[in-house]
Amino acid sequence: MSETALPTPTAGMVVIGNEILTGKVVDTNSQFVCRELNALGVELKRITIIADDFAQIGQVTREFAAAYTWVFTSGGVGPTHDDITITAIATGFGVKAVRHPVLEQAIRSHYKERCTEDHLLMALVPEGSQLIDVPGRLHPQVQFRNVFILPGVPELFRSKFQAIKPHLHGHPMILREIFLKADEGTIAATLRRTAESFPEVLIGSYPNFLKIEYTVKVTVEAREPQPVTAAFDELVTRLRDIDAEIVRVT
Amino acid sequence: MSETALPTPTAGMVVIGNEILTGKVVDTNSQFVCRELNALGVELKRITIIADDFAQIGQVTREFAAAYTWVFTSGGVGPTHDDITITAIATGFGVKAVRHPVLEQAIRSHYKERCTEDHLLMALVPEGSQLIDVPGRLHPQVQFRNVFILPGVPELFRSKFQAIKPHLHGHPMILREIFLKADEGTIAATLRRTAESFPEVLIGSYPNFLKIEYTVKVTVEAREPQPVTAAFDELVTRLRDIDAEIVRVT
CATH class of the missing domain: 3.30.70.1130 (EIF_2_alpha)
Incomplete structure (x- = not known):
């Protein structure tokens, strides 16, 4: 088999957040992903930026997961009522959002007696998710099937993406x-x-x-x-x- | 009728260009549109960034035009082979791409004897388009139904968007x-x-x-x-x- 037969993996990115669409916050994560995937030789096919809309998050992520080798989502994974990415993706794929014991343990040990039920929302993952260790971070990266669910805060997004990189194999231009x-x-x-x-x-x-x-x-x-x-x-x-x-x- | 009954207009944005998805060029037009539409009180519902892909440009633009009050596209309107936005949108809507006499006249008078058939590609519009004057610019802004077709170059994008603004009426947050x-x-x-x-x-x-x-x-x-x-x-x-x-x- 010649090298030209190597398939080029593809990707889609879903950026989630009212604050992006209203111009309050500038999304820099997608630029970062564009450059990183290009260097890795992964063909980024589409980026979609949507609001904190439960149905849309699930629908777009599922469409992208079916169309591309990998999907990266950005945003909506904190502990407040507007952080709905995990449950929206779970619902979109028809699985439950469940507490991951490793995440629960990490959150409880960090917040100790200050830990609330809302903090523990950050332990939820779509059922069947795997974790990828992120060096120097409390919270590992969540991977659900071919979807990497990342936080919107750029510093966190970047350190988590670095931990994902060894799992991505491409074919550079x-x-x-x-x-x-x-x-x-x-x-x-x-x-x-x-x-x-x-x-x-x-x-x-x-x-x-x-x-x-x-x-x-x-x-x-x-x-x-x-x-x-x-x-x-x-x-x-x-x-x-x-x-x-x-x-x-x- | 109370003020609360005023419908809020919506918008979608389609950013077109391989150079964005490969990270060679940073898209700043969508950030600009986010801020401007928010100030105008137009609810931006979705931004999608796609490659120079004929079928996708037509399909996404048509979907957005059906879903939102207004659609803004960015990129792919120059004279080279990778500038396919106009014909892709025309095809997506099932209309012809035709030379607009006002655009043709403007291009011929600018390039004079240096004018090529490729320059005149910039006179194409989806059939039925209207033109909006852009103060200080040779090339007016093209509006096809509820779709504003804008160039990707940020300086041009911004001056053309300014000319569109008086046509947009919103309901600010x-x-x-x-x-x-x-x-x-x-x-x-x-x-x-x-x-x-x-x-x-x-x-x-x-x-x-x-x-x-x-x-x-x-x-x-x-x-x-x-x-x-x-x-x-x-x-x-x-x-x-x-x-x-x-x-x-x-």
């Missing part, structure tokens, strides 16, 4: 870039022709409206090196043929 | 906040009880893990002032009853 002083409309036909010649290669075109150093960045990407090199070389030749000014390449 | 030095698990029962007493009021709880000044912010929101005041007053009384330390309120 190889990227080359061409920086040009050119107008997109003038190079569009050339890009299109090269994209058609190399259907397995992604060719992107990004105007730089600040116009510092370059005006368009062209990206050439695939998961195998050979087609990237071939498409890159052909594109550079074709761009020179139409006298496009190449500032630099990477 | 009234927000009060309580900043506490408290543990969420200790105040959770109090928040839940108040949320149950005032089902029309949104009560949110946001831990501050930096622990500067306060450790939890509680928000009390609705679109009418009376229930906000009533829920806020009751919540403050109940928090004092359990000796929670209120740092300040807004």
Whole structure:
């Protein structure tokens, strides 16, 4: 079996929180996940940001779990009435939300005599969940089937994602870039022709409206090196043929 | 008819671009839309970020257009082969993509003898679209039914959104906040009880893990002032009853 036969795992992300949709809090977790998954070679297919809506959380997470290799959720896992992610996901999958004894023990030992029933809500998991240890954190990461249920607070989100990373195996993209002083409309036909010649290669075109150093960045990407090199070389030749000014390449 | 009967318009946002999902470009347009729509009193229900995928762009935009008062799309409207938003939306709605004479004229007069067939791709609109003038910009804003089709470049996105704003009429939220030095698990029962007493009021709880000044912010929101005041007053009384330390309120 050649390397090109390796399947590329996919992912979906569900960001949960009224505070994001009303602009009170800026979601930075999805940007973080975009960069991390790209570096790991996991193809992130979709991000959806929804409110604290019980039915929607369950429905979107279940759809994503069926469509993608892995799903990451962000938010709604604290002890207050607006933290409904765990029970919403359990309900969406038709399983119970149950107290995990390891989580219960961790929470009781942390809060001691101050521990309330509400603190213990943070011990709930969809039935059948596994735990992943998070170094330096009281609370392990919850994995329910192919869904990783993460907290919304960025510091916690990141440390938990780091603990998940060893469980994710991908197939990274190889990227080359061409920086040009050119107008997109003038190079569009050339890009299109090269994209058609190399259907397995992604060719992107990004105007730089600040116009510092370059005006368009062209990206050439695939998961195998050979087609990237071939498409890159052909594109550079074709761009020179139409006298496009190449500032630099990477 | 009392003011409470005013319907609150809703919105969905579709962010389009491989470059977002691979982490090469950070989407800031959705944050901008979150804040702007919240200030206008339009309830943003969902944001979805998808790749440059013809079928998905059409399908998601159509679903959102059926579900929400307004839809905003971001990205994929330039002249290159990866700019497929217009034709994807047209196809998704079962209409043709046609050249709009006003756009064609604007593009021809801007590029003059350098104008290519690819530049003129930027004159395409889903059939039946209207144009909204954007002060200081060559290219007017395209509105197809209840869908505003915006460019991904943040500077252009913002100036075009400003031109759309006078067409959006909302019903703003009234927000009060309580900043506490408290543990969420200790105040959770109090928040839940108040949320149950005032089902029309949104009560949110946001831990501050930096622990500067306060450790939890509680928000009390609705679109009418009376229930906000009533829920806020009751919540403050109940928090004092359990000796929670209120740092300040807004």
